[in-house]
Amino acid sequence: MLMGEDTGERERSFMGSMRALGLVLHPRRDCAPVIATIVDWARSRDIDVLGLPEEPGRASDRVSMLESGPLAAHADVLVSLGGDGTMLRAMRLSADRRIPVLGVNLGRLGFLAEVDVPELAEALCSIERDEFTVEDRSGLRATTGDTDVRAFNDIALVRVPGHGMTDVQLHVEGNPFVRYSADALVVATPTGSTAYSFSAGGPIVSPRAEGLLVTPAAPHSAFNRALFLSSGEKLALEVLPSSGELAVEADGLLIGHVVPGAIIEISVLPAAARVIRFGRTTFYQRTQRKFRLTGSAEID
Numbered sequence: 001m002l003m004g005e006d007t008g009e010r011e012r013s014f015m016g017s018m019r020a021l022g023l024v025l026h027p028r029r030d031c032a033p034v035i036a037t038i039v040d041w042a043r044s045r046d047i048d049v050l051g052l053p054e055e056p057g058r059a060s061d062r063v064s065m066l067e068s069g070p071l072a073a074h075a076d077v078l079v080s081l082g083g084d085g086t087m088l089r090a091m092r093l094s095a096d097r098r099i100p101v102l103g104v105n106l107g108r109l110g111f112l113a114e115v116d117v118p119e120l121a122e123a124l125c126s127i128e129r130d131e132f133t134v135e136d137r138s139g140l141r142a143t144t145g146d147t148d149v150r151a152f153n154d155i156a157l158v159r160v161p162g163h164g165m166t167d168v169q170l171h172v173e174g175n176p177f178v179r180y181s182a183d184a185l186v187v188a189t190p191t192g193s194t195a196y197s198f199s200a201g202g203p204i205v206s207p208r209a210e211g212l213l214v215t216p217a218a219p220h221s222a223f224n225r226a227l228f229l230s231s232g233e234k235l236a237l238e239v240l241p242s243s244g245e246l247a248v249e250a251d252g253l254l255i256g257h258v259v260p261g262a263i264i265e266i267s268v269l270p271a272a273a274r275v276i277r278f279g280r281t282t283f284y285q286r287t288q289r290k291f292r293l294t295g296s297a298e299i300d
Contacts, residue, residue: 018128020048022075022099023063024090025055026082029106034081034117039063041124050075068093075099077127077276084110084195088251091137091152091273100134102127102276111194111286114277123278132276138189138210138231139272142250144264151250152273153192155266157237158184160257164244165220170227171236178223182216185237187266189213194287196252202226207283210270231268238263 021042025031035049039062042049050071051063066074072093078101080090087103087110094101103113104120115123126132141148142155149155159166159182168185170177188197193205193213202215203226210231216224229235239246239262248255248264258264287293 018047018076020050020074020076022050022071022078022093023055024052024078024080024082024086024093026086026106029082031081031106034104034106034120035063037117037120038079038124041121045128048074072097072099077102079104080113082106082113083108084112085252087112087275088152091139091275092150092251094274095139095150095269095272098271098274100274100276111283111290112191112275114275114280126278127276132278135207135275135277136271137191137207137273137275139269140187140189140212140250140266141269142187142248142264142266144248144258144262147248147256149248149250149255150269150272151192152189153195153251154186154188154197154249155264156184156186156196156249157239157258157264158247158249160245160247163246164242166246167240167243169238169240170214171234171238172229173234174236176238178227179221179240180216180219180223181221181242182219182224184217186215186217187212187235187237188215189268192251194290197226203228204287210268212266212268231270235266236263237266 039049049063050066053065078090078094078099080087080101080103090101105113105116140151140155157166165181166185167181169179186197186200190205190207190209197213197215200215200217202213205213212229212235215226239258239260241260243260246258248258
């Protein structure tokens with residue numbers, strides 16, 4: 001296995017004993033032709049292809065359906081067919097066993113997907129030959145009361161229309177640090193720095209970094225800057241009495257609501273997911289393409 005831009009140590013080859021490959025599908029796009037390519041490749045090597053039962057109508061009858069827990073327990077690799085949202089679902093599914101995830105792009109260019117459909121067959125062969133790297137991605141864990149959630153892009157506290165602002169006190173290492181008043185407060189991983197946090201004005205953070213990026217969206221407070229904390233520092237978000245009821249989102253999914261007085265503790269999960277890379281593009285090349293970045297204007 002080759003060394004990659006975002007992994008620090010050589011991994012033991014696991015493909016010689018590969019027995020099953022799991023699929024995670026985009027909720028709306030037609031995945032049938034791509035699934036056929038994967039199934040033909042896998043069956044010629046006596047490898048089982050597994051899918052989720054909520055996706056049977058779009059999967060081949062040669063795909064074995066398992067619930068998410070058993071699928072993650074049996075699959076050696078997960079293949080995500082879609083975009084970044086589908087990749088995030090696959091990463092959450094893979095997290096407990098840290099199963100490597102290959103992202104296959106079925107639409108617009110994403111940051112996490114590694115190959116386009118025409119490259120898929122060769123990508124699978126490269127995996128079989130151990131000609132790939134594994135890029136570790138950190139995650140987030142948020143706990144409040146009986147709620148315990150995990151995310152790979154971000155945890156966001158979002159104002160509920162008609163219920164006031166998002167007024168939150170940040171506690172770092174058990175000490176109050178700064179207050180934000182905003183439409184939302186986004187706590188992102190480096191992976192999520194190019195998503196909700198970026199749209200709120202936050203910086204792009206290298207995936208090699210480990211830490212928490214806190215970004216206010218449409219801030220109304222005097223302090224309106226993003227904050228980056230070390231992965232080892234403890235962060236707690238206290239919903240202030242002046243705040244309205246807030247929605248809690250994890251990777252864009254509504255998890256629940258919190259009211260003033262609630263405290264949300266957030267910590268980093270180092271190397272919680274593993275993404276397969278072939279070294280064809282770097283993070284910065286993907287970012288440049290996604291945002292259509294060019295150099296600074298030249299001055300004559």
